[in-house]
Amino acid sequence: ILDGYDPVKHQNEARRSFGIVFQDPSLDSELTAYENMEFHSVLYKVPRDVRKVRIKQLLEFVELWDRRNNQVKQFSGGMKRRLEIARGLLHTPKILFLDEPTLGLDPQTRNLIWGHIKSLNQEEKITVFFTTHYMEEAERVADQVAIIDYGKIIAQGSPEELKNQTNSQSLEDAFLAFTGRRIRSEEASSIDFMRMNARIWGGRRR
Missing domain, CATH: 3.40.50.300 (P-loop containing nucleotide triphosphate hydrolases)
Structure with a gap:
């Protein structure tokens, strides 16, 4: 809908x-x-x-x-x-x-x-x-953030909620806590590669 x-x-x-x-x-x-x-x-x-x-x-x-x-x-x-x-x-x-x-x-x-x-x-x-891979923008602008990794939403909430869940000081640190720091396989598709590099869906609600 x-x-x-x-x-x-x-x-x-x-x-x-x-x-x-x-x-x-x-x-x-x-x-x-x-x-x-x-x-x-x-x-x-x-x-x-x-x-x-x-x-x-x-x-x-x-x-x-x-x-x-x-x-x-x-x-x-x-x-x-x-x-x-x-x-x-x-x-x-x-x-x-x-x-x-x-x-x-x-x-x-x-x-x-x-x-x-x-x-x-x-x-x-x-x-x-x-969508953005500038996490400081998502943290500053978005009311709700969904972190996408390999095509799946693995975490969702406000920037503060995500930081609290991971005991992180920034949304970037929270992202790394959810997704890990390991560089993905070179065989990953271009879409997966973009998502790997911190693709974040952010939304501002009415």
């Missing part, structure tokens, strides 16, 4: 209830920021009478309105990530999934993005699920 909808029986309603931002960029680099937003709004059937207002609102929110007419190929990695987040919110979802939203970004940009994400959670009451 997703936001009260059965994805099997109510596919369209379930699809409209969530937004998603992938780790790998999925923007059209030849289009402008505004054109990317407009194209996505058509795909998600955002009503024409609110489309322009919603695009302007979101581009201002992620501080890209002044760059709306620039091609995405001119954007930095952080700007692209902010645009992806804005695009994922166009259809006003209740739930937002973020896959490694700050991977490879500098500390200033990471801090800016988390500021936007926390505002979404607190002001628009959007439930946010995110």
Whole structure:
């Protein structure tokens, strides 16, 4: 069940209830920021009478309105990530999934993005699920954390609960206590390798 909808029986309603931002960029680099937003709004059937207002609102929110007419190929990695987040919110979802939203970004940009994400959670009451291997981010931002190792959730709770369970001073230490310090086999799949390197699901609840 997703936001009260059965994805099997109510596919369209379930699809409209969530937004998603992938780790790998999925923007059209030849289009402008505004054109990317407009194209996505058509795909998600955002009503024409609110489309322009919603695009302007979101581009201002992620501080890209002044760059709306620039091609995405001119954007930095952080700007692209902010645009992806804005695009994922166009259809006003209740739930937002973020896959490694700050991977490879500098500390200033990471801090800016988390500021936007926390505002979404607190002001628009959007439930946010995110994956990250930056454990200090999960500890600082997430209400609930699930540690995944080899495709299985092996521990779940608030950052404080996980630290208390392992008598650890940080979430990183708690992760190592749950998963061990031994480097995994080189035969592990790429997905397992990413999970091995502290892939953590974090969620901010409404």
